[in-house]
Amino acid sequence: MPKQKIYRIVGNTLWSLLIAGVILLLFSGMKRRRQTTCQAVLVNITAVAGKVFIDEKEVKQIIASMAGGNVKQPQAALDLRKIEARLRKEVWIEDAQLYLDNTGTLHATIIERVPVVRVFDVTGHSFYLDSAGTQLPLSSTDRAEVPVFTGLPIKNKNNQATYQRQIADILKVGAAIAADEFWMLQAGQIEVLPGGRFDMYPAVGTQVIELGTGDEIAAKLHRLKAFYQQILANKPVNEYSKLSVAYKNQVVAVRGTDSLRKADALQALQVFNQLVDQNKQEVDAMAVESGKGQQGRIVQENEPPRQQSPVRGSPATKPSATAAPPTAAPKAVMPANNNNN
Secondary structure, X not given: OXXXXXXXXXXHHHHHHHHHHHHHHHHHHHHHHHHOEOOEEEEEEEOEOOEOOOOHXXXXXXXXXXXXXXXXXXXXXXXXXXXXXXXXXXXXXXXXXXXXXXXXXEEEEEEEOOEXXXXXXXXXXXXXXXXXXXXXXXXXXXXXXXXXXXXXXXXXXXXHHHHHHHHHHHHHHHHHHHOOHHHHHHEEEEEEEHXXXXXXXXXXXXXXXXXXEOOOHHHHHHHXXXXXXXXXXXXXXXXXXXXXXXXXXXXXXXXXXXXXXXXXXHHHHHHHHHHHHOOOOOOOOOOEEOXXXXXXXXXXXXXXXXXXXXXXXXXXXXXXXOOOOOOOOOOEOOOOXXXXX
């Protein structure tokens, strides 16, 4: 028999033995792994901005309950896939991965759902929403720093489509607020109104801010931020009782509504007459008009104002705002046959 043929046979035999040995070692290792007894459970929770909304003890309790009350069992007796599926049913858990290492430690890696807004419905019940619109209960372990929405109607069989649109709009407005550190600090509360509209109540100041619908909300907040930087930066924080960006490409500012709401008609008239005597053209009231050479009058809330002069201000940067203001400052004007959005 030629030597080359003998070498070939010997080489093939050695390779076959080597492969068989590797396979034997793999099966032996897998057998030992399956016989490894779980000695401890180590839970690793992926925190959201350093906040943990899932109790580690609860995760361990679920794992123990799925193991029949005792996790100190061989891996063969632990159905890890079944335990993972059970963990994923927890509303705060988006994903769960389990494995047992050679030391007998069962590792549980938990990925939390991320809350993006907090909502209060009309009954006062409160919950979080993640970016997919999943409702998340309040956590006993921590609190999310997210935009707060109030006044959401209760869902019922007659308003399901409207309710889902409101949830989608809430997520849209919340995302726009969360994208700007200025609004995360200044947006104290956003009220959900009929017709898909929103009012914002600032953390600093007493004015009501009309946002309109959630359409083009990022552009609306940008205009409003520029108004804060360039006009309100040079005026008292409560110079205006109402601001509105519901009108396309405008910031509408109304002076002094709150003062008359807090007074009766006689007191309002007395305040008005005093200001007229002092030759003031504008009164810090709901709306007051004074004609030249004529006695002024108080305009009722349901009566549209006759005319509002633009309020102009010199550009100024507000220290707490992080973004640079645009070149041109928006004007504070009353709406005139503009389309709402």
